[in-house]
Amino acid sequence: MAGKEGGKLDIETSLLTRAMELAQELGAKYSDVRVETYVSEGAMAENGVCKSVAKGAGTSVGVRALAGGSWGFASMDVPDEHGFKGVLDDCIARAVRHAKAQSKFPEVKLAKVKPVRKHLKAEFEKVPIDLDAKVRFVQDITKATKSMETIVMSLSEVYHVETTKHFCSTEGALITQDILRVGGDILCNAHQSGQSQTYYKPYGAIGGWEFIEKFDIESMALRVANMSRRLVTEAKVPKSGLTTVVTKPNFNMLKVHEIVGHPAEADRVLGGESAWAGRAWWRELRGKRVASEHVTAVSDARPMECHKGFYGTFAYDDEGVPAQRVVHIQNGILKDFLHSRQTAALSGARPSGAMRATHAGLVPIIRMTNTYFEADKHGPNTLEECIEDVKEGVLFGHQSIPSIDSRRFRFQISAYEAWEIKNGEVGDLLKNTALMGTTPEYLKSIRTVGGPKTWELFQIPNCGKGDPMQIMKLSNGGPIMVGKACVQGGA
Amino acid sequence: MEQLPEVVETLLSLAKRERGVDQVEAYVSRNTMTSARVETLRPTKGTKVGPFGQQLMTLQNWEASVKVVINKAVGVFSTNYMTKAALQRAVDMAVRNARAMAPDPDFVSLAKPSGKTPTSLPPDQHILKGDAGPTLVDQVEAATALIDEKDLDLAGSVMTVAAEVCMANTNGVSIDGTADTFTVAALTAERIDGPNVISSGVGWSSSRKIKDLDACIAAKDALEWGRLKPELKTAPPGDYNVILGPYAVADLFDNMLSPALSLDRIYYGWSWLPSDMTALPSGKKVRMPKFGGKIATEAVTITDDPTMKTAMGSRTYDDEGLPTYRKTLIENGELKQVLSSSYYANLYSKEPTASGFRYGLRPGRLASCEPSSYPTNLCMKPGDRSYEELIEESKGPTLVIPRTWYTYPTRYGGTGFSSSNRSTCFLIEKGKSIPVAPNAFKISGDVSKFLNGVQAVGKDIKVATTWAAASAFMVPYVLSSGYRVEEPQEQK
Numbered sequence: 001m002a003g004k005e006g007g008k009l010d011i012e013t014s015l016l017t018r019a020m021e022l023a024q025e026l027g028a029k030y031s032d033v034r035v036e037t038y039v040s041e042g043a044m045a046e047n048g049v050c051k052s053v054a055k056g057a058g059t060s061v062g063v064r065a066l067a068g069g070s071w072g073f074a075s076m077d078v079p080d081e082h083g084f085k086g087v088l089d090d091c092i093a094r095a096v097r098h099a100k101a102q103s104k105f106p107e108v109k110l111a112k113v114k115p116v117r118k119h120l121k122a123e124f125e126k127v128p129i130d131l132d133a134k135v136r137f138v139q140d141i142t143k144a145t146k147s148m149e150t151i152v153m154s155l156s157e158v159y160h161v162e163t164t165k166h167f168c169s170t171e172g173a174l175i176t177q178d179i180l181r182v183g184g185d186i187l188c189n190a191h192q193s194g195q196s197q198t199y200y201k202p203y204g205a206i207g208g209w210e211f212i213e214k215f216d217i218e219s220m221a222l223r224v225a226n227m228s229r230r231l232v233t234e235a236k237v238p239k240s241g242l243t244t245v246v247t248k249p250n251f252n253m254l255k256v257h258e259i260v261g262h263p264a265e266a267d268r269v270l271g272g273e274s275a276w277a278g279r280a281w282w283r284e285l286r287g288k289r290v291a292s293e294h295v296t297a298v299s300d301a302r303p304m305e306c307h308k309g310f311y312g313t314f315a316y317d318d319e320g321v322p323a324q325r326v327v328h329i330q331n332g333i334l335k336d337f338l339h340s341r342q343t344a345a346l347s348g349a350r351p352s353g354a355m356r357a358t359h360a361g362l363v364p365i366i367r368m369t370n371t372y373f374e375a376d377k378h379g380p381n382t383l384e385e386c387i388e389d390v391k392e393g394v395l396f397g398h399q400s401i402p403s404i405d406s407r408r409f410r411f412q413i414s415a416y417e418a419w420e421i422k423n424g425e426v427g428d429l430l431k432n433t434a435l436m437g438t439t440p441e442y443l444k445s446i447r448t449v450g451g452p453k454t455w456e457l458f459q460i461p462n463c464g465k466g467d468p469m470q471i472m473k474l475s476n477g478g479p480i481m482v483g484k485a486c487v488q489g490g491a
Numbered sequence: 492m493e494q495l496p497e498v499v500e501t502l503l504s505l506a507k508r509e510r511g512v513d514q515v516e517a518y519v520s521r522n523t524m525t526s527a528r529v530e531t532l533r534p535t536k537g538t539k540v541g542p543f544g545q546q547l548m549t550l551q552n553w554e555a556s557v558k559v560v561i562n563k564a565v566g567v568f569s570t571n572y573m574t575k576a577a578l579q580r581a582v583d584m585a586v587r588n589a590r591a592m593a594p595d596p597d598f599v600s601l602a603k604p605s606g607k608t609p610t611s612l613p614p615d616q617h618i619l620k621g622d623a624g625p626t627l628v629d630q631v632e633a634a635t636a637l638i639d640e641k642d643l644d645l646a647g648s649v650m651t652v653a654a655e656v657c658m659a660n661t662n663g664v665s666i667d668g669t670a671d672t673f674t675v676a677a678l679t680a681e682r683i684d685g686p687n688v689i690s691s692g693v694g695w696s697s698s699r700k701i702k703d704l705d706a707c708i709a710a711k712d713a714l715e716w717g718r719l720k721p722e723l724k725t726a727p728p729g730d731y732n733v734i735l736g737p738y739a740v741a742d743l744f745d746n747m748l749s750p751a752l753s754l755d756r757i758y759y760g761w762s763w764l765p766s767d768m769t770a771l772p773s774g775k776k777v778r779m780p781k782f783g784g785k786i787a788t789e790a791v792t793i794t795d796d797p798t799m800k801t802a803m804g805s806r807t808y809d810d811e812g813l814p815t816y817r818k819t820l821i822e823n824g825e826l827k828q829v830l831s832s833s834y835y836a837n838l839y840s841k842e843p844t845a846s847g848f849r850y851g852l853r854p855g856r857l858a859s860c861e862p863s864s865y866p867t868n869l870c871m872k873p874g875d876r877s878y879e880e881l882i883e884e885s886k887g888p889t890l891v892i893p894r895t896w897y898t899y900p901t902r903y904g905g906t907g908f909s910s911s912n913r914s915t916c917f918l919i920e921k922g923k924s925i926p927v928a929p930n931a932f933k934i935s936g937d938v939s940k941f942l943n944g945v946q947a948v949g950k951d952i953k954v955a956t957t958w959a960a961a962s963a964f965m966v967p968y969v970l971s972s973g974y975r976v977e978e979p980q981e982q983k
Contacts, residue, residue, distance in 0.1 A: 054568070079573040152776075285686075401903075434909065488935065
């Protein structure tokens with residue numbers, strides 16, 4: 001058994017089926033168990049010197065149970081291969097006991113799904129490079145970027161994680177998904193005359209090392225360093241005010257995330273997240289106009305070519321519901337939300353295959369998948385065409401930090417990089433720039449949506465939601481878009 | 492192998508046997524979190540389900556890590572497998588990792604004994620055993636019983652966290668076993684009118700022991716603002732004096748001040764504190780904060796105090812095995828000290844402040860995370876003004892904001908931030924306090940201007956925390972300036 005070597009455990013799935021029988025014997029009306037076992041390896045370097053090499057391995061069990069009308073959840077780590085069954089039984093007993101402890105509250109109902117029994121293997125072309133090569137990789141990247149003028153800090157990390165996820169339910173589902181993930185990041189900090197500017201870019205994929213090769217990380221790192229240098233040496237702070245804003249796909253990734261994806265989560269729409277992540281301003285506006293006719297936005301987790309390698313792509317969610325496409329906004333009209341089995345049953349909708357947990361030790365919650373603005377089939381296919389009629393405005397590039405109200409109505413999203421637009425041409429580089437707007441007015445102001453050749457999807461490695469907080473990986477993006485909003489220049 | 496000291500002893504003895512190993516640190520943690528979640532759902536127009544206990548959960552995790560130093564190269568391996576074979580594998584992999592690296596010129600040493608005496612902070616055995624579930628359900632039930640109007644919603648959670656830690660290194664630092672427990676009730680009460688939230692309030696209650704937890708205090712606090720029927724849907728755009736309530740001060744400090752007061756963030760250039768590029772005796776050039784320089788008005792004194800007997804952020808030891816102690820960070824507006832773990836303290840030739848904590852993606856303290864500096868209980872020295880006196884003292888347009896939301900910097904290392912009024916707030920006009928709806932506007936601010944604009948500080952301290960934080964904030968109402976109300980709908 002692999003666990004003896006300190007790596008992934010080989011899980012006997014018959015134990016999971018037996019555990020579900022135990023849950024029913026203890027009184028669970030419904031129960032599911034998730035087991036996740038992983039190994040990881042990564043290296044991090046600073047200014048050409050490897051600062052840490054870290055590896056990890058572990059296995060966790062998480063059990064949900066519905067009994068007496070309420071949810072109970074229990075999770076535990078697995079101490080060794082012999083302790084697995086004991087942990088499983090403890091979690092089942094505790095989850096059922098917790099559910100029963102709340103029996104006086106209203107009954108939870110679940111929308112029906114067809115139970116699936118499948119084992120899905122990880123798809124990749126190249127195995128990750130070994131540890132020594134990872135160390136050299138990050139050392140070389142940070143050495144090259146640190147050598148650039150004004151760069152005082154260059155950091156880079158690279159890693160891979162191999163995971164096997166098992167899902168088994170009292171309804172007969174038994175799904176195993178093997179996943180290989182590779183990724184890393186690059187950060188450069190430039191300093192001149194008492195001023196500093198940081199530029200950060202994460203990268204990653206579900207798949208093998210072929211993605212890292214495709215990304216051409218060495219070139220990406222030099223672009224990160226160069227932009228950091230330019231921000232501190234030549235960029236200026238923009239004039240604040242209402243203007244035409246042109247947003248590139250690497251800005252739209254955070255924009256669609258914050259003003260479409262999060263408010264499309266049904267737990268927010270219904271009010272369940274009101275103490276934490278917040279609510280959704282468009283709760284009763286389905287079928288109404290919330291954006292201009294050019295705007296269509298979807299969440300689509302299906303394993304299509306354009307979603308290949310992206311974090312929001314998978315076969316089944318953590319409730320065993322198949323991945324699917326959900327249209328949130330179609331030509332400006334608000335359509336559907338992302339549902340769990342519970343919110344679907346409450347709302348008369350169908351579950352969206354969007355319930356995911358960061359790992360088996362945490363409870364699944366509604367999450368975006370690949371959530372993006374769709375391209376306009378007939379839209380302009382170059383940046384030049386998109387901005388040719390913009391007399392004055394700001395072009396927003398790589399997204400930085402959001403600040404948004406708890407209904408997702410008023411928002412500010414800053415960018416690492418932005419540029420003036422004058423008379424249809426890109427001008428000076430801008431720093432400390434943010435776009436501020438109200439969601440409906442901004443979305444209704446969109447007058448141009450770029451064509452398919454301007455569309456791009458990006459990885460979001462760190463979306464926070466839930467209580468306890470969970471950090472999820474997902475994907476967001478869209479085409480170039482032209483609209484109107486306030487530009488803020490800050491300190 | 493369930494006993495934490497046994498795991499540490501095994502890792503330490505196995506690693507010490509390895510050829511060429513100069514220093515070793517073995518660390519193991521076990522965390523137990525129990526949480527009862529309350530929700531109110533409005534699935535269709537006019538229907539309301541709850542408030543009800545949506546979910547009761549217990550999460551338990553444990554992790555061990557071993558860190559070996561070979562010729563200044565530091566290799567780490569973490570695992571949650573606890574058999575002797577798995578621990579041997581962890582040591583082998585950590586050694587392998589260290590050998591894969593070149594020496595780290597910035598590494599000086601693992602933590603060394605500080606000579607300080609740890610504060611006695613007995614944990615709550617009830618929380619430690621993970622059997623707080625029934626108590627939490629009772630607390631949720633009592634809090635939901637306070638919702639006496641159809642238009643009021645209640646949501647949030649009541650939770651307990653226990654973190655047990657055992658560690659030792661070859662420099663003689665060791666924790667035979669320490670356990671910290673805390674409990675938090677965080678509730679939001681909101682008045683609903685059709686599709687709109689017209690008023691919103693939040694309340695927190697926290698402690699180290701469950702007997703001191705009262706979710707009803709949090710619910711009553713939340714209802715104080717949540718019950719209102721605000722007259723104003725927004726406040727006019729412009730510059731305001733602000734009286735931030737304790738929850739808003741905690742939000743500002745958590746996102747804009749605590750990170751800036753961390754030596755690792757200063758080193759990486761992510762702190763807005765005034766600093767110079769300075770050469771260390773080693774010749775390495777680093778950002779050095781200007782200690783003794785003014786960063787706030789004289790009304791601002793801030794300490795980090797992990798030794799408070801009942802506060803949720805209290806910790807006996809940090810995760811490098813150093814006994815914690817109270818530190819003054821800002822005194823009468825002057826920067827005195829910043830928080831540090833041993834790696835960065837050694838790099839700067841300073842004493843570590845016992846602030847290296849292993850926080851990560853799961854509740855508690857995690858062996859798989861490297862120590863990074865965090866505050867414990869960040870305390871602002873109270874002033875002598877009552878709430879009414881603060882309002883009287885404010886000249887010009889003034890907003891009282893009890894709670895803010897997503898108070899995030901516009902750029903990393905910058906002083907500028909954006910935020911929103913998460914709760915119902917108040918516009919002060921001619922001494923009259925007029926409620927303004929929650930989420931009514933965006934706020935643009937500057938943390939440096941805020942600290943340098945503090946005019947007066949309230950005398951009543953409240954314990955606050957923020958979403959998912961392990962730290963607590965002991966903070967009063969604060970009167971300052973430099974908040975700008977932005978109304979992006981101006982584009983109409």
